[in-house]
Amino acid sequence: MAEEKHHHLFHHKKDEEGDVYSEGGIYSETTTAYGGAYSSEENVGQYHKKEEIDYEKEEKHHKHLEHMGELGTAAAGAFALHEKHKAEKDPEHAHKHKIEEEIAAAAAVGAGGFTFHEHHEKKEAKEEEKEAHGKKHHHLF
Structure with missing residues (x-):
């Protein structure tokens, strides 16, 4: 840039x-x-120095968040299956369990989207690190 x-x-x-x-x-x-x-x-211009970006640290951060998103997806999915099972076993409170199942499923989808986002942020940080160290690859398509 x-x-x-x-x-x-x-x-x-x-x-x-x-x-x-x-x-x-x-x-x-x-x-x-x-x-x-x-x-x-x-000392003139000390407030305007451009900070060095630690791309390796940024990549590790996004990798950590990606793993947290994976755990969140798994946990919410497991809870959705648990509530589905409870809805079948407890017909008296089936409506409540179905609602909780849907909420857990929505949370699983959201966590999956977050995981997907962090995966791409991690890849972007890795590409920026390569560009910063002079290993530029220009993709035409």
Whole structure:
């Protein structure tokens, strides 16, 4: 991805003659958007450094969430089957068990969707890590 420019509310562009605001003492190059002044020239821009992204950590995080989604899918599915069995064995409260079965089935589908989403996030993090380390693969189709 190309370099992105971040525009902040309190940063003003300079005119060709110079910064209009710095002449009057209102703004200067050493003043941050937060109002504090820098003590030396080497610290200028310290608030705008781009953080390094740990792609391996991100991939592990999504893998962990994917496994949690798998467990949630299995648990909700097992509970739905349990309620289905209870509905057959307890005809007096069958309607209640059928409703709980449907809710558990919906939860299982939702957890499955979450698992699917995290699987793709994990793959995306892995691809971003490859791109960051210079192993770019361009797919045309």
